[in-house]
Amino acid sequence: MIGEKKAATEFDEKDITTIVADDLEIKGTIRFKTSVMLKGLFEGEIYSEGLLVVGPTARVNASITTQTLVSHGEITGNVIANEQVTLKSTSIHNGDISTPNIIIENGSIFNGSCAMRAKDITVR
Template sequence: MLRRDEKEKGAQSDEIIAFLGKGTEFKGIITYSGTVRIDGKVEGEIVTQGKLVVGETAVINAEISAGTVICGGKISGNIRASERIHLLSKAVMTGSVNTPNLIIEEGVSFNGKCQMGQEEASQAEIRPLQAVGHDSNGS
């Protein structure tokens, strides 16, 4: 369940284009535009420029790339969010997060790494080092 302050910020006012309810399971790649709410289980990959709302009963084991992620459930995997990630008080997050704005409420369980800022800048710094490593190994 989303907190009152999330409702006021538009988490409920956005038109939800899809809903994966409690007791449902999905394996594979989900791509979409808009807002999707998940209360069931997902395994795989989620890709969107829109919003992902993860309910308290959700269990997600996936790589996530989104505009905004609001999580009150369990996520195992890495999240890249171009706008923000908001971990609500009952969220359990295991994995790395990369976002310019991160909100972690009291009560969240977070095990992983956090990188804040622009992804393009961090990738530019990493790529030359990887290329040098491949050249020195003769690959």
């Protein structure tokens, strides 16, 4: 409706600073301060001071340290998020999660453990 605020886990793709297309395969380390959406394959390490969105076509095999993670796709690896992790209904997560806030939607698959903690990490 007009004038309604979006929930913290909702966003317009046009508001994402960088989009990594679904036909790309990247290996290595990425660091960013704004917002990135992964749609393709990524293997390595991710360090973010902003928002990481894993799109529904993405497959990520990485250790992730971020402020906020919204996953629609597949992640294998451990996640540390200083603000929040949201596993959308299409997501698959194999690995541990450490965050002060987590949302796991019905239909999401989560294989791992979750440690709830205070906001205290520093992204390097």
